[in-house]
Amino acid sequence: MIRTKELAFDYIRRDEEGNVESVTRALDDININVKQGDFVAILGANGSGKSTLAKHLNAILMPTEGEVWVNGIKTTDEDNLLEIRKNAGMVFQNPDNQIILTVVEEDVGFGPENLGVPTKEIWERVEKVLKSVGMLEFRKDSPNKLSGGQKQRVAIAGIMAMKPKCIILDEPTAMLDPVGRKEVIATARELNKKEGVTVILITHYMEEVTGADVVFVMDSGKVVMTGTPRQIFSRVDQLKQFRLDVPQVTALAHDLRKKGVPLPEGILTPEEFEEAFTRACDARGGAI
Amino acid sequence: MIRDITLGQYYPENSIIHRLDPRVKIVGTLVYLVSLFLFKSFWGYIPTMIFLFSCIHLSKVPFKHIVKGLKAVVMLLMFTLICNIIFTRGEVPLFEWKFIRIYPEGLRTAGFMGIRLTLLITGSSLMTFTTTPTQLTDGLERLFAPLKLFKVPVHEVAMMMSIALRFIPVLLEETDKIMKAQQARGADFEEGNIFQRAKAMVPILVPLFISSFRRAGDLAMAMEVRCYHGGEGRTRMKPLKYKGRDFIAYGVQLLYLAALILVRIFLG
Numbered sequence: 001m002i003r004t005k006e007l008a009f010d011y012i013r014r015d016e017e018g019n020v021e022s023v024t025r026a027l028d029d030i031n032i033n034v035k036q037g038d039f040v041a042i043l044g045a046n047g048s049g050k051s052t053l054a055k056h057l058n059a060i061l062m063p064t065e066g067e068v069w070v071n072g073i074k075t076t077d078e079d080n081l082l083e084i085r086k087n088a089g090m091v092f093q094n095p096d097n098q099i100i101l102t103v104v105e106e107d108v109g110f111g112p113e114n115l116g117v118p119t120k121e122i123w124e125r126v127e128k129v130l131k132s133v134g135m136l137e138f139r140k141d142s143p144n145k146l147s148g149g150q151k152q153r154v155a156i157a158g159i160m161a162m163k164p165k166c167i168i169l170d171e172p173t174a175m176l177d178p179v180g181r182k183e184v185i186a187t188a189r190e191l192n193k194k195e196g197v198t199v200i201l202i203t204h205y206m207e208e209v210t211g212a213d214v215v216f217v218m219d220s221g222k223v224v225m226t227g228t229p230r231q232i233f234s235r236v237d238q239l240k241q242f243r244l245d246v247p248q249v250t251a252l253a254h255d256l257r258k259k260g261v262p263l264p265e266g267i268l269t270p271e272e273f274e275e276a277f278t279r280a281c282d283a284r285g286g287a288i
Numbered sequence: 289m290i291r292d293i294t295l296g297q298y299y300p301e302n303s304i305i306h307r308l309d310p311r312v313k314i315v316g317t318l319v320y321l322v323s324l325f326l327f328k329s330f331w332g333y334i335p336t337m338i339f340l341f342s343c344i345h346l347s348k349v350p351f352k353h354i355v356k357g358l359k360a361v362v363m364l365l366m367f368t369l370i371c372n373i374i375f376t377r378g379e380v381p382l383f384e385w386k387f388i389r390i391y392p393e394g395l396r397t398a399g400f401m402g403i404r405l406t407l408l409i410t411g412s413s414l415m416t417f418t419t420t421p422t423q424l425t426d427g428l429e430r431l432f433a434p435l436k437l438f439k440v441p442v443h444e445v446a447m448m449m450s451i452a453l454r455f456i457p458v459l460l461e462e463t464d465k466i467m468k469a470q471q472a473r474g475a476d477f478e479e480g481n482i483f484q485r486a487k488a489m490v491p492i493l494v495p496l497f498i499s500s501f502r503r504a505g506d507l508a509m510a511m512e513v514r515c516y517h518g519g520e521g522r523t524r525m526k527p528l529k530y531k532g533r534d535f536i537a538y539g540v541q542l543l544y545l546a547a548l549i550l551v552r553i554f555l556g
Binding site: 110 | 420421422450451453454457458503506507509510511512513514515516517521522523524525526527
């Protein structure tokens with residue numbers, strides 16, 4: 001679905017005369033491969049290059065070196081720009097800055113309008129995607145009246161209306177409250193499960209990553225760890241090096257293990273922790 | 289709350305006027321405005337008033353609501369009236385006090401102008417009461433579409449207008465936030481003379497401008513991501529299509545214009 005080969009990108013800063021002042025390598029030798037239908041998470045601290053990578057996946061930025069392929073099309077192929085963007089939709093951080101029109105349903109219809117979809121089909125698509133993100137009852141409302149989480153769901157619907165094969169969520173929850181955060185992540189999960197859309201979630205909240213199929217950890221422009229969430233979170237100390245935190249239960253289990261409690265590595269949810277902890281207690285005859 | 293502000297003065301109602309195609313309403317308003325300047329005698333006000341009041345009646349917008357809208361222009365209206373009364377010269381003054389001389393001609397022009405202005409404002413606000421901003425920009429885009437032949441970027445201008453409308457409440461909220469942030473650090477916007485107060489606005493405007501540019505950049509990217517590439521090859525979710533009632537409305541407008549031309553010819 002999405003493949004990068006030795007992808008590298010330089011941010012070039014120029015002075016007023018256009019001379020190169022400094023070159024910052026934001027991405028360096030990235031090789032990733034995302035399969036159709038996967039839920040992929042990209043983790044990284046601020047400045048690790050994760051957003052820059054996201055912008056390469058739908059041809060907003062062009063690689064300095066290497067190649068990016070989306071659904072078999074190379075992103076540098078200018079003639080197929082719309083095809084690439086149609087297949088790999090993107091949702092940004094700030095919900096206010098990506099809703100373009102004044103009524104929810106009109107905004108969701110904006111993408112299909114640009115693609116030249118016939119009027120009748122636009123209406124069908126808008127209704128269907130608003131239903132799938134649970135915003136159908138707000139279709140006639142002004143986006144200004146919605147909460148952050150609702151706006152972000154409308155933004156996701158706007159992308160889904162273009163029938164993409166893949167959606168890239170670039171820190172979609174960074175500006176939301178905990179309730180909105182849950183709404184958005186649940187929506188993304190559901191789209192992935194029910195509609196089979198490939199989801200690439202870029203985030204620095206560990207809790208959002210636990211349900212992913214594959215996790216890529218990035219640090220200073222490089223992919224430094226790849227694996228399932230369990231594999232990644234088993235390496236708590238390494239994650240800390242990359243200025244990342246693990247979910248609280250995982251950290252707790254890790255610390256207890258260091259103190260000699262026999263718990264497995266890579267515990268992801270409170271339920272798992274409870275089960276493992278009970279087992280550990282039983283093994284020691286009820287006392288730790 | 290600032291976010292509750294509905295833009296423009298759209299009055300939601302389900303009437304025949306609301307359902308008319310925005311192009312009909314824009315053209316109708318133009319016809320009406322022109323018609324107000326066609327005649328010079330009071331007779332002309334009979335057909336214009338009949339036309340306006342039947343439109344208001346059909347639109348189901350309460351009359352009170354429309355009068356409320358007039359409040360904003362009361363000052364302008366008074367100014368015109370007073371100027372007309374004082375500065376129109378005639379032959380026999382009705383009233384004289386120092387340099388002020390009031391002639392019957394002055395009273396007549398003032399009355400004539402006063403009614404004309406009131407009707408003008410009521411008529412054009414009726415359009416904004418019954419048409420949403422989106423419909424208005426859509427209507428304008430279609431009406432001016434022929435200008436594309438002369439390379440006027442009609443679609444782009446209409447898109448800019450609708451984006452501006454979408455962002456006015458967002459920017460208002462942002463201004464509010466910035467003001468509060470500045471007040472929290474001791475800025476004073478309420479005291480001092482007009483120049484001092486204008487000067488105090490600078491620390492609000494600068495951050496507002498910067499954040500609008502940032503917003504514009506983000507928005508442009510969001511539009512690109514959704515495959516926006518100008519008006520070419522674009523379909524519409526809500527295309528404007530003339531229906532039977534729209535042609536009838538055009539007919540009514542023609543009749544109205546004809547009636548006023550007759551008034552002009554026979555009654556002056």
